[in-house]
Amino acid sequence: MKTRFVTALLAGIALAAVSPTVASAQSTGTVVGGIAIANPPAVVAASEAYKISQQQRPTTYKPQIDQANVRKGQIEAQLRPLITKLEADSKAAAPNRAALQQQYEQIQQIQQAGEAEIQKILEPLNLSQQYVLEQIGDKLDAATQAAMDKKKISLVLDSQAVIKAGQTYNLNQDILTELNKVMPSAQLVPPAGWLPRAQREQQAQAAAQQAGAAGAAQPAKKAPEGR
Numbered sequence: 001m002k003t004r005f006v007t008a009l010l011a012g013i014a015l016a017a018v019s020p021t022v023a024s025a026q027s028t029g030t031v032v033g034g035i036a037i038a039n040p041p042a043v044v045a046a047s048e049a050y051k052i053s054q055q056q057r058p059t060t061y062k063p064q065i066d067q068a069n070v071r072k073g074q075i076e077a078q079l080r081p082l083i084t085k086l087e088a089d090s091k092a093a094a095p096n097r098a099a100l101q102q103q104y105e106q107i108q109q110i111q112q113a114g115e116a117e118i119q120k121i122l123e124p125l126n127l128s129q130q131y132v133l134e135q136i137g138d139k140l141d142a143a144t145q146a147a148m149d150k151k152k153i154s155l156v157l158d159s160q161a162v163i164k165a166g167q168t169y170n171l172n173q174d175i176l177t178e179l180n181k182v183m184p185s186a187q188l189v190p191p192a193g194w195l196p197r198a199q200r201e202q203q204a205q206a207a208a209q210q211a212g213a214a215g216a217a218q219p220a221k222k223a224p225e226g227r
Contacts, residue, residue, distance in 0.1 A: 034154040036171035037162050038144065043175050044136050049186040053132040056188050061125050068121045075114035082107050131190035134197055139183045140175070147174035 044050055058065060086103045089095055119126075148156060151174060159170070195203070 034152060035157070035169065036148070036151065036153045036155070037157045037159040037165050037169050038171045038175055039159045040140060040144075043172050043179060044133065044140065046172075046176055047136060047183070048180045049136050049183045050132065052185050053128075053188050057125060057128055060188055061128065064121055064124055068118050071114070071118055071121065075110065075118075079107060079110055082110070127190055127194065127196075128188055130196045131194060132186045132188065135186045136179070136183060139179060143178035143182055144171075144175050146178040147171055150174065 082103065086100065086107065089103065090100055144156065147153070148171070151171065153171065156171060159165070159172075
């Protein structure tokens, strides 16, 4: 449950960050039949813990950001003459197609290697964001339940799966209020060696499978013979 929940937050957080759903939600009014709608990624993106972490991360990880920007500039400088030459050669009266293909592939290789290198440099930032989201996700269920209890809601639907509903059904602001109470801030820097829950669970599953395979491979002990 938590793995799927955090994965959904990661998938929806970019869109939710600019979503007006939370800001425009009205927490007043009676919800008919104990039903409400909510958008968890939008709630997370509007939470104090998430917003504070977004403000702190550029300062905390400034060395990595600066290093990535420098490396990006170096890669662009390396590619610029190669791209210029490719464009010039492609405009020749009788261009050498094989040579053009080689130039293109060289540019692609440099671009791909550069992107992978920059992603590696920025990996601590990505881990930091996932760490913050996991902390918030761990509190979101309790915050949702608290909001449901206060509004006497028995069923909450994902607003992204609802075609249309009045704002009186929107529980986002109520969940956000409860979430900010239980988690006003989050730890920005994960502990050394920390991995996102999905990876931890995959590792645990792989270890369990290996242990099971090793146990099955061991020969059964021979029972002692009776006299």
